[in-house]
Amino acid sequence: MNTLVYLDLSFNNFEEIPSEVFNFTNLKKLKLRNNPLNDLPYEITKLQTIKTLVISFCSFDEFPQHLFEIKGLEELDISYNTISCIPSDIACLQKLHSLNIEGNKLHSLPASMLKMFNLRNLQTENNFMHPVFWNDTKTTTDSFYAMDELCRESQRVTVNPDFVIQRQCDVCYGQIDSSTGYQAVRPLKIFGLRNLPFFFCCCSERCFRSALKDS
Numbered sequence: 001m002n003t004l005v006y007l008d009l010s011f012n013n014f015e016e017i018p019s020e021v022f023n024f025t026n027l028k029k030l031k032l033r034n035n036p037l038n039d040l041p042y043e044i045t046k047l048q049t050i051k052t053l054v055i056s057f058c059s060f061d062e063f064p065q066h067l068f069e070i071k072g073l074e075e076l077d078i079s080y081n082t083i084s085c086i087p088s089d090i091a092c093l094q095k096l097h098s099l100n101i102e103g104n105k106l107h108s109l110p111a112s113m114l115k116m117f118n119l120r121n122l123q124t125e126n127n128f129m130h131p132v133f134w135n136d137t138k139t140t141t142d143s144f145y146a147m148d149e150l151c152r153e154s155q156r157v158t159v160n161p162d163f164v165i166q167r168q169c170d171v172c173y174g175q176i177d178s179s180t181g182y183q184a185v186r187p188l189k190i191f192g193l194r195n196l197p198f199f200f201c202c203c204s205e206r207c208f209r210s211a212l213k214d215s
Contacts (some may be wrong), residue, residue: 083105
């Protein structure tokens with residue numbers, strides 16, 4: 001069975017991935033759509049040959065952390081779950097060229113995604129990122145918002161440790177203090193989409209102001 005390269009387990013009732021799946025170490029494409037999965041175990045990292053993973057219409061309320069260790073992943077469909085935050089570590093997936101995050105509860109994307117230079121197809125519809133929230137903004141401090149309230153003027157806020165996993169400034173890449181920092185959301189035109197909101201974590205007011213400038 002090590003010759004298996006495509007496996008479709010969609011539309012089942014798996015609450016966990018069958019352990020036998022992790023023995024298919026030559027698997028290229030794995031589809032798990034429409035299963036009541038809410039996590040991916042560490043064993044998923046055994047499948048380093050996977051290029052395409054479909055885990056849409058499952059029960060994920062957090063982005064599966066172990067996916068970041070599958071460096072060769074090229075296509076990921078995690079649409080129509082209840083995910084509200086994408087960790088900055090998604091930038092570890094540098095070979096990813098297609099990402100479907102439609103139908104989740106996302107307000108913004110991590111600034112680290114701006115360094116995913118191979119990402120060409122990004123689907124974001126049916127989240128809380130619709131352009132209607134951003135089409136009236138301008139390149140001033142009024143167009144930047146604190147994460148705790150999407151449409152609130154930018155200000156210094158306590159850094160959410162659950163979000164800033166790497167505790168690294170998105171501007172200077174220095175360390176962010178464990179208790180305070182600056183957070184802002186900025187709409188950008190990228191990946192063929194307009195007014196896409198990106199979340200920036202900054203270690204100082206200087207970096208915060210730098211993040212407000214056009215680049």
